[in-house]
Amino acid sequence: MSSPVIVPFNSFIKIDRRKKEAIYMQIVYQFINAVKSNLLEDDNRLPGSRKISEELQVHRKTIVAALSELQEQGWIETLPNIGSIVRNPELSPTQSKNSKAFQHPPEKAAFHFKKDFILDTPIEKKQEKLFFTDGTPDYRIIKSEELVRFYTSVIRRKKQSGPFLNTIDDSLLFRDQLSYYLNLTRGFHLSRDFLLPVAGLEQVHSILSRLLINTGDIVLVEELSYFLPNMIYNQAGAKMKTIPVDADGMNIDYIQNHYKPGEIRLVYINSTCQYPTTVRLSKRRKKQLLDLAEAYNFIVIEDDSDFEFSMIKNKKESLFRINGGNRIIYVGTFGRFLNPGFQMNFLIAPKDLLQEAAKYLNIFGKPDTMMEKALRELIHQGDIHRYQRKSKKVIAERKEMFAELLNTHFNNNILFNIPQAGLAFWIRFNTSFSLTQLQKNAGEKGLFIPSVCLYQNRSITALRLGFAHFNQQEMEEAVKVLDEAYWEVVE
Numbered sequence: 001m002s003s004p005v006i007v008p009f010n011s012f013i014k015i016d017r018r019k020k021e022a023i024y025m026q027i028v029y030q031f032i033n034a035v036k037s038n039l040l041e042d043d044n045r046l047p048g049s050r051k052i053s054e055e056l057q058v059h060r061k062t063i064v065a066a067l068s069e070l071q072e073q074g075w076i077e078t079l080p081n082i083g084s085i086v087r088n089p090e091l092s093p094t095q096s097k098n099s100k101a102f103q104h105p106p107e108k109a110a111f112h113f114k115k116d117f118i119l120d121t122p123i124e125k126k127q128e129k130l131f132f133t134d135g136t137p138d139y140r141i142i143k144s145e146e147l148v149r150f151y152t153s154v155i156r157r158k159k160q161s162g163p164f165l166n167t168i169d170d171s172l173l174f175r176d177q178l179s180y181y182l183n184l185t186r187g188f189h190l191s192r193d194f195l196l197p198v199a200g201l202e203q204v205h206s207i208l209s210r211l212l213i214n215t216g217d218i219v220l221v222e223e224l225s226y227f228l229p230n231m232i233y234n235q236a237g238a239k240m241k242t243i244p245v246d247a248d249g250m251n252i253d254y255i256q257n258h259y260k261p262g263e264i265r266l267v268y269i270n271s272t273c274q275y276p277t278t279v280r281l282s283k284r285r286k287k288q289l290l291d292l293a294e295a296y297n298f299i300v301i302e303d304d305s306d307f308e309f310s311m312i313k314n315k316k317e318s319l320f321r322i323n324g325g326n327r328i329i330y331v332g333t334f335g336r337f338l339n340p341g342f343q344m345n346f347l348i349a350p351k352d353l354l355q356e357a358a359k360y361l362n363i364f365g366k367p368d369t370m371m372e373k374a375l376r377e378l379i380h381q382g383d384i385h386r387y388q389r390k391s392k393k394v395i396a397e398r399k400e401m402f403a404e405l406l407n408t409h410f411n412n413n414i415l416f417n418i419p420q421a422g423l424a425f426w427i428r429f430n431t432s433f434s435l436t437q438l439q440k441n442a443g444e445k446g447l448f449i450p451s452v453c454l455y456q457n458r459s460i461t462a463l464r465l466g467f468a469h470f471n472q473q474e475m476e477e478a479v480k481v482l483d484e485a486y487w488e489v490v491e
Contacts, residue, residue: 009055012039023058027066032075035088044086046076130478131448133466134276135424137309137337140471141394142387144339150374150383171197174372177379178334178346186307186332187321188348194325196347196354197334197372201305203364204331204345205229207357208301209236217265222250224455226275229268229303238265249274249281252288264298271319273306273421276455276464280312280420286319293327305333305345308388309395309468310421320348329353335375335384337391344375395423395468402467402475409483423468429461433489441485447478 012034015026034040046052049067053060067084070076074089175192182188182195198204205228213219215237221230223242234240244251250269267289271281281289293300302319316322320330330348347357361367378384402425403418415428435454442449455462470478 007039009052013056015056015058024062024065024069027056027058027063028069028073031066031070032073035075035086036090040086042086042088042091045082046084046086048083129446130474130481132450132453132463132478133424133469134450134452134464135422135466136469137391137423138394138469138471139339141391142338146383147339147342147374147378150377151370154370154373154377170369170373171367174376177376178344181334181379181384182332182348186318187316190348193351194348194354196349196357197367198345198347198361199365199367201228201331201333201345202232203361204347205232206364207360208329208331208347209233209238210360211353211356212266212299213238214265218259218263219265220255220259220267222269222274224276225268226270226303227452229301233268245274245277245279247279248285249279250285250289252285252292256288256292259296261296264296266299266301267293268301268303269319270303270306272304272310272312272317273419276424276462277426278417278419278422278424278464279426280317281319286322290319290323290327298327299329300327301329301331303331305331305336306422307332308336309392309423311392311396312420325349335378335387337388342371342375342378344372398467398470398472398475401472402470402479405475405479409479410486413486424464424466427463427465429463431490432456432461435461435463437489438485441488442481445481445485447481447485449482 013027013030015023017023019026031040035042046067049060049063053063056063067076067078071078071084074087076084077087078084172192175195175197178197179188179190179192179195183190198207209232213233213236217238218241219233219238220241220243222245224245225242230240243254249271250267255264255267269281269289271286273280289300292298300319304318304320307318318330320328325348332346332348334344334346336343347354349357399418403416406414406416406425406427413430415430416425419425435456439449439451439454449463449465453464453466455464467475
């Protein structure tokens, strides 16, 4: 075993007191980097905590906390009467000389497990400074600090429900507030019994697939549609069938001409803002679909997750509002313009179905009681309306700005309509070219375009591009780079 390390700690550990990150964790991360870069070697003996604290000019308790964390992660080992020894857990067992430090698992499992390509997500990691999405809000608009105060006020509240939190009563109170808010904003007439809050959209569709789908059931979706519910229902055993989409939305005549009564289990549709084309189902087709659901005995799952970003003033636009929920299961989102941790999805459906659906929350994740309380306060105090107005105003401005930039840079080379709802534009190019080459060229210029935004076949060369997450400067830069990459490909 070697003598104590002679490399000064202050040569590889630099403490920045302006950072929000705890000082002891700054020490931990920089210590690990020093081991990885061989500034500190396996088996090196460390000086005492008092000496390190003097050298770094921090409290000894901070060093003790850092050493404790490093020991738990396996980067040091403390031996009686000897002190702390450097251990590199990323070395092989031979290299680490039989060190007892934690070893990573192998890259490939030595045992068989199921793999399912259906569940592969098309979402990629981005490295570029600028990036498009398929339609996401700008979470900088509503400051997280404002939202945190609702959560912290709930935690600090002295009067709780005895030694155990009364989660059932708290959940009912939240559902009361949420139903009140939905009745006010969407023109519904709901009590809490017909509403089930669910944390994630993945959970919503996973629960519905368990309740509604048997192997071989036919599920109809639009020809171009959202991958998330598609892969979940497909994985549950459904036969996914696509229906053509035009300027009036899903072609209901096609369903009537190609299917018989009793063949269809359910239709999944976003009637307000179809994914990815952003078209709205026409009033005539809405009536057609509802009539056909009765005549053919199938369910309609209506995804209205873009409602909060809709500029449509008529609250009676949704299928659920027209039909009263007789054939419709309504999937919605609350607070999608807020930080993701403060968002909530929900189901509206017959009471007995929701009672069964609630059982699956034990599997897919029980509600966060404290978060429900915070959201309840957000509604009760009226701040949610203020946040939504602010968000809508910014989104409307950015939507107009994005349309102007597209017209300026691409002139007559593209076709698009300004969407009435949602956070993305459907942009069709007048000529066919390689979108993957466009993606590559844009990436080289610092603009990431995820593959989920690319749509290309024999008849379509199109992009679904989100606009709402950009501020003005970012948007101008992004569209300029997109323009440059486009001309490099087509010329």
